[in-house]
Amino acid sequence: MIFWAGLIFFVALTGPFGTYAAYSFGQRLLAVTPLLAAIMLVGLVIRVLVFSALPPWRYRSATVLNAGLASLIIAPMLDQFLHRIPPTDTVSYPGLGELMLLVFSLSLGLSSLRRSVAAAEDASFPPADAAPAFTVPPEPETPRLPRLLQRLDVADPGALWSISVRDHYVDVQTSAGTNSLLMRLSDAMAETDPVEGAQIHRSHWVAWAAVEGVERDGTKLFVVLTGGARLPVSKNHREKLVLRGLL
Template sequence: MRDFANSQAELWLRQRVGELGMALGLGLVFAYIGPFSTDKPDFLPKLGYWAGLLACWFIVAAVVEQALRSIDAYRSAGVWIRRICLVAVASAPMLAVVAPATTALVGWEASVPELLEMYGQIALICLGVVILSDGILGTSRTAVAGRGEDAGGATTHALPPPTDGGADATIAPPSVLAESTLLTRLPPAVRGPILCLEMEDHYVRVHTSRGSSLVLMRLGDAMREVGSTPGAQAHRSWWVAADAIENFERSGRAARVTLSNGLTAPVSQRHLQSIAELAQGRASSF
């Protein structure tokens, strides 16, 4: 457990250092270029301005992103829709940081048209930062770990242990662990048969019979690590286990599955046939 906690601290620190390095590196670039009428001040004030604002962006984006994750429509949306939504929402509070900083640097005076223009500039720059962050920091996130609460508010949810006096069921038996590499990446308290995988930005929330935990990896990689657990991808953000399907509903082009843990996963047209076959096979097994 101590090794697990240390790995989480190392992962969190590495991510923060990566974001700080990006803020400084991009700050140097922007200070040299001087975009949006910031070319006249001296280099060091410009460097502090740009690096500071970019560092603030990572903080604001993390807070806003965590809030957006509580919305089902956001979690089930595509990657680009989530990115655009994040930038559109987070750019608003960034105005409270950028406006006074710009006033201090170049003597900028606020007005409604100027604020609207500044919002557009913030959104444009931050969208570029998000794309770069995905490419630079996202591809380096190969170390995977289930997490307790961290700076971004990610949590591990575990069900209470059984009270029937039997063996401790909070830890999956060796046979279950041997079948799935993914389970070995989870905290012991939530290791159990995998019910579904839910994509949350750079993370995959692994739902098991014992609870759920966030894992830092791509959904495609997580699906390859479920082992012999039968199932199929239901949506670009969801994978469901066959044994977890309780109900399959289809209304026109929209479809969804209800799982044994009470969750409802959307089913896209691309994966409709495979999920329908899984649901049919599940129903025939009763």
């Protein structure tokens, strides 16, 4: 719409085909406004009919057909308008054939311009399913602290290594030290999630991440933990070490 408004103003201002000498600016504006509005409407109808009738892959054929129909319909409209301008000795008017060639050329040019603008707009926007060029990496999640360690009255309990029974207490060994809690071993083991570990003795539980090796002392078997602690492994729990590849 802005393009056509600018075109109307430009034609009225320049006064082509003798209209500059025959009419004032106001008269030219009143004369060309309905003419160009009619041309725009006719051209739009022709374009809609042609491009809706032909498939998108036949764009070139549709462009040529659109230009041909426009020249056959719009050129006579221009010719009738020019014949209404008072003749002068210094101005000659183009014939109908020249007007048809002019309309045909302009129509091809406008179609090419529309095609170029559409291609530029498509290239400036990536597909909806395309991955963004830059993504902000998510912040690393803080490991969830086992409920057992939350019971300890310390600011930083460290990493859970083992749990051992002592009378009515359990000694909770972590990378930060040892703390005692008044509770049963079964209840303490139930609160070790998400730390992976297993009970290796009726009095001991270990975190697999803290196990550095296995030692034998005759028929007895021990696991060696980070920090050097040795905890016994009872016979009915040795299969767990086999499954972990420690035996």
